[in-house]
Amino acid sequence: MSARIGVYVCECGPNIPDRIDIDRVLEEISPLKDVAVAKRYRLLCSNDGKKYLADEIRSEKLTHLVVAACSPRDHEKTFMKVCLEAGLNPFLFQMVNIREQCAWIFSEKSEATRMAVKYIRAGISRVTLHEPLLQKEIKATPDVLVVGGGIAGVETALSLAGQKRRVYLVERSDALGGTAARLGRLLPHQGTDMRLIQEKIEHAENNENISVFKGCEVEDIRGFLGNFEVSLKRSGGEPPPEMFRVGAVVVATGFALWDAFDPDVTGYGKIDDVVTSLEFEAMSASGKILKKNGSPPRSVALIHCVGRKEKGYCSKVCCLYSLKFAHQLKDSQPAPDVFEFYSDLCLPEKTDQDVFEEAKKRGVRFLRADDIRVEGRNGKIRIAYRDGSAEEAVEVEMAVLAPAMVPAPDSDRLARMLNIPLDETGFFKEAHSMLDPVSAPISGIYIAGCASGPKSIPESVVQAQAASGKILSVLMLGKTLEPEVKVSTIKEELCTGCQTCLNVCFYGAISFDAFRGVSVVNEAICRGCGSCVGSCPSGAISSKQFTYQQLFKEVMEALR
Amino acid sequence: MTQEFKPNLVGYLCNWCSYAGADLAGATKLEIKPTLSVVRVMCSSRVNSNLVLTALAWGADGVLIAGCHPGDCHYEQGNYYARRRFALLKKILESLDLEADRIQLSWISAAEGKRYADIVNDFAEKISRRGPSPLRNHSKI
Amino acid sequence: MKNESVLILGAGVAGMEASLLLAAAGRKVHLVEKEPMIGGQLIKFEEVYPHMECSTCMVAPQQQAVLQNGNIEIHYLSALEKLEGSAGAFKASVKKKARYVSLANCIGCGACYDPCPVSLENEFEEGLAAARKAIAVPCAGALPNVPAIDPRHCLFLNGKDTQCRACKDACVFDAVQFEDKDETAVLDVGAVVVATGFGLLDVKQNPQYGYGEGKNVYTALEFERLFASNGPTGGNLTLRNGQTPKTVGIVHCVGRSELGYCSGVCCMYSVKFSRFLKHKLPDVRIREFHTDLCVPGKAYQKFFEKTRSEGVEFVRAETVKIASKESRLQVLYQNGGRGEEVFEADMVILSPAMIPAAGAKELAEVLGIKLDAKGFFAGRPGSLSPVETPVEGIFVIGCAEGPKDIPESVAQAAAAVGKILSLIPHEAN
Secondary structure: OOOOEEEEEEOOOOOOOOOOOHHHHHHHHOOOOOEEEEEEEOOOOOHHHHHHHHHHHHHOOOOEEEEEEOOHHHHHHHHHHHHHHOOOOOOOEEEEEOHHHHHOOOOOHHHHHHHHHHHHHHHHHHHOOOOOOOOOOEOOOOOEEEEOOEHHHHHHHHHHOEOOEOEEEEEOOOOOEHHHHOOOOOOHHHOOOOHHHHHHHHHHHHOOOEEEEEOEEEEEEEEEOOEEEEEEEEOOOOOOOOEEEEOEEEEOOOEEEOOOOOHHHHOOOOOOOEEEHHHHHHHHHHOOOOOOOOOOOOEEEEEEEEOHHHHOOEOOOHHHHHHHHHHHHHHOOOOOEEEEEEOOOOOOOOOHHHHHHHHHHOOOEEEEOEEEEEEEEOOEEEEEEEEOOEEEEEEEOEEEEEEOEEEOOOHHHHHHHHOOOEOOOOOEOOOEOOOEOOEOOOOOEEEOHHHHOOOOHHHHHHHHHHHHHHHHOOOOOOOOEOOOOOOEEEOOOOOOOOOHHHHHOOOOOEEEEOOOOEEEEOOOOOOOOOHHHHHOOOOOEEEOOOOHHHHHHHHHHHHO | OOOOOOOOEEEEEEOOOHHHHHHHHHHOOOOOOOOEEEEEEOOHHHOOHHHHHHHHHOOOOEEEEEEOOOOOOOOOOHHHHHHHHHHHHHHHHHHOOOOHHHEEEEEOOOOOHHHHHHHHHHHHHHHHHHOOOOOHHHOOO | OOOOOEEEEOOOHHHHHHHHHHHHOOOOEEEEOOOOOOOHHHHHOOEEOOOOEEHHHHHHHHHHHHHOOOOEEEEOOEEEEEEEEEOOEEEEEEEEOOOOEOOOOOOOOOOOOOOOOOOEOOOOOOOOOOOEOOEEOOOOOOOOOOOEEOOOOOOOOOOOOOOOOHHHHHOOOOOEOOOOOOEEEEEEEOEEEEOOOEEEOOHHHOHHHOOOOOOOEEEHHHHHHHHOOOOOOOOOOOOOOOOOOOEEEEEEEEOHHHHOOOOOOHHHHHHHHHHHHHHHOOOOEEEEEEOOOOOEEOOHHHHHHHHHHOOOEEEEOEEEEEEEEOOEEEEEEEOHHHOEEEEEEOEEEEEEOEEEOOOHHHHHHHHOOOEOOOOOEOOOOOOOOOOEOOOOOEEEOHHHOOOOOHHHHHHHHHHHHHHHHHHOOOOOO
């Protein structure tokens, strides 16, 4: 059967005929090959217009449709729906923009008409090369793997687990809760009470839809959104517990504290009673904030920003937890003198400043300090620092360092296994740092909590819930996945196996089949940008609906 | 002769930023010279030397590639590939003495209707002064 | 049976994200927006920190997706008036003001603007731009690209000229509908998400900042529009008299000490302003006046350091005052131990504190939730989960909950969706 193309020029009221001589356009395109119908209509996007178009498709037995009207950004979807309803594959349709990019910008009617003819001819010659693409459906398992059993991982598991959705929660250590569970107390606006954290952990442990694997690590993950295969290994080296399938993976591996600081500057490891913030939390959790000699400190220095310069970023939460320490110290009897050595106080959340003001009221001394050096002197700790140009020093009995938060160890191994990137700080990189902060660039992999950078506990909880929200809106029970249709395809006979495409694909949608020596596109996760098409030196890759032939047709008409 | 010469230009615009910028130019009724035919692609990284050189070989007087500003790519890094590819192509054209100034890469955001109009008009102006492509009469089409 | 639909108040970046995710999960969404368009504050910004990404390019696809999603019903020019019931079975009364322009008929050609005889201040452009008409879209590129008629100023609707039909006559699509009436829709929903955003402290209230008619003191939002290529000056950074500024002062923390909190984002956007200025006016001298620099997280400090390395001056300043001296401005401030200093500038940009959105108090009453001491919506105390409010089934996201940046707002939106989808699972599940 030969092609029967229907070309419909929308008048868009006066918008198009004011600047384009539509009759002239129709005269020029009517005789073109395969054009069965060429007509004008007052307003195709109106309800009458859509009905008219659907009737035309049926009565004229159109095989292809070209609509010349406004921008495809406005109504491409509208007309694709009309095609679908009228029984025409919606990809056998081409929209031609003769309003925004023609009628509205060219002042001379004859020129605008000439350009409109060009554009419509381009649409006609490309549409005959269109393939009737079909929306694929991919089966998916609703189950989820959560890597990391800290507060973000636990919250994610609790949000996701349900009657028909199993969550596999894998924790490297032998306890859930991560750093949050090791704290002495929470901040006032977080409820102070550590039972909050313990309750969450217990709920996760007791939830029959959550399989908790403590002392385990991920050995291998293969697959893609909806269909990952996971195997675990036990840290002790025993045989792996089991192999299972999940539809999504959440990376919630948390952070570590920077520990590469210079003992000559910080005194850590050299001078008694110089501790890190987490060591202080441990003392606090045990209820005994004591010096090594067993007596309570009569003065304490809290040193912010340890490693900030070296790492090149602010860890966001240290100011606030140092304030928490100050309050805690002031709660004890007798209350010690407390000095906060800071560079810039970072108190970005709405209640943070209250915590600071309260600490000031309780007599905590705030010293803006540069070049801090912690020195041992006669059994005491001397904090030497620079305030502007003046050299100053304070003597204390205990010093608490607030080191920078850094990526969890082994982040790079996990990143390689999942084929997702780390950013220049070594934390996991977000799919989009603004609009998609809890997704990795590869579909089906999500990041929650400090794995993507320093965060407070409530923020980590929010991210965990957010990752759950994203997963629950994609992996719906009883529903298949509908991936992008206009994806890349590789002609195997042309592929030389150079793997350039693997490097340019931001979404990890291309893999290399070593056995056949060719690259393969995973249509389930390709987003159709065409980056690989542009990069392929042998022209083996093509993107559906934007093939070379289709684009060349457009260029040819432009230059005719 | 250049007075009368109307260049025939091809513009590959990325769907997310530059094509939207071109639409905005229209929506705000800016005047653009009718010299450039727009070919929409999803991302500027789709545009490679094959697409550019084919257009030139078929007699285009100039080829414009427009994408999101660096850092703005809808696909995160596509426009960086476009930029590198363009730099390479430009070098090749220069080394072959092939009028490398007939190709141009510009960043145009979805909010830059005015910038789109200016870039297209300036490019048209520049190519008008340059004169017709020497390949015009050898073109197959 | 629990109702699965969700009411979302506010179509800014947080409200849109929540709507799209819920719609993707097959939920019916009622998106209530007070403006005649969607997109919120973000569409006013040309570029956002730290990657200087074009926000229109970022948000326009989101806006289109919201407009084209069959599961999302948008209620423009609307506000929640009454809420009854409880989680899973709320009854929401939404008051909808008349638009007087048919969304179905209007194609956005703009033929009605010119004939309108009324001329009004352009609020979207912070009063910096040429006047707008009584029938208008708030800004070029507004989505949906359908105007609304302002009944307070339309001569026909306010009764000043019962003969005026200028816009109606100009419209060939029969889109102008003077007969439109305000109406109240009663919606059954299972959950409510508050995403009503923020406001900025009104700097006019405090004479120390020298803000006033004709002066070259700008608020942050005014400066965003000044820089925007689709803004009032087409992106030219000029003073009110059209000249180019040679020295610019940027004042952080405007209102911080009075309000008692740090807004978390002003340092970063103030540094962004220096970038804007340096980008367009390479020779401009800039001094930023800050208290504590707040550049939290893994990506922000580098942005600040790069800007400083380009020659922008950063000074720690207290008790900042702006005074006029002839045609120029003076920034008077205390510089720590060095006492009072003066900086002369052609232009001063104020970075005011983010405050609760107008109407937050009234909305809180309607919802039956208390606001916190700062006037923002508050999470459930002691839940560690800021998006949950004390009332089950009501969630708060984005800057309605307190000042925050874009990724935090978006994460909260997805978090509320996570909570809703797990608390009210689909019946079939």
